[in-house]
Amino acid sequence: MQKVAVLKAQGNFQKTIAEAVEKAGAANIISKGDLVLLKPNLHGSVGITDLSVLEAIARWIWDCGAREIIIGDGPFYGIVNEREHFEKIGIMGIAKKVNAQCVAFDEHDFRIFHNASRYLPDELGITRFAYDCDKMINAPIMKTHFNTLVTLGMKNLKGCIRKREKRIFHQMNLDRAIVELNRLLQSDLTIMDATWAMEGMGPAGGAWVDMGLVLASMDVVAIDSVCCHLMGIDPDEVMTLRFAQRTGLGETDINKIKIVGENLDEHKRHFERPIDSMTRQYPQLNLSNEGACSGCNMNLFAALRGLKLRGVEFVWDEIVMGNSKPMSADALLIGACTASLRKEYAYLPGCPPDVEAIRKRLVNRVG
């Protein structure tokens, strides 16, 4: 039976991490002299793995006798300069403090897989760090997500793939592609940052929820399922977990997972779903974003938030991104993916267009 440890994150984080890992049956997971890859969620500017949790994990890894720690991620499609992004969000400073190397995967080599699955791009690059390390620790944050309902351990591994395939994932069956990626790439341990989680329009535009928890497990499907339970979401509603269960990748039935530590029901919440949050905040928004990646989605939501704060209404009947087709004549196409229709509709170029450009175009019929 797979084990998931759930602990209150209070006092000394490093002690809590060590205790959670021990309760998850993974106390000896790091061997003396290991090169350890620590893969947090450093996806954007908001909604990243808490830096104090990361620092505590890194210190725990050193205590286990590791030889070297590499902290790495490949941020979302809209981030052009990863190094600058890492500097801005503070991870470079943390890496320096804990004597770890900080890498942006896109600046390094990838292991290339050809035709690994019909649910994956024909050619898929996965960071070499994930295969060259002795141990890999996945350190996601608990959040809702507008494409996949939740982003937890399984989804966090998408940060390990090459930038161009990130976009292709969104044009395929994203949930299924994530499951197949988790067959090609498995971490040795997942430590979930559920100190502050995000509900609503995650992964970057939602509201913070004070959960005050840290979870650990050697089984990513089990830990994701337990997180869903804590978020008040049935794992069967989450397509990545549904596919994972049905294709034998892991167990999502909470009754078949051994929970150690806190009583789940005492911490269970009802996270607002992204779609409920969007219709509550923007009831007049008619958005077609099938196949759009996080670049356009996150920048659009940031632009909408900016307008809402200023009390300004957008003027379009419909907003179209990704590979969606407009349903209305009064549609604004956003992003290079929609360029084939640019002669017929209002069009904003960019991949993705920046937040300010979207904000301006949302309130102006003339570009």
Ligand code: SF4
């Ligand atoms: S245009 Fe937008 S949706 Fe298309 S790949 Fe670029 S960022 Fe993603």
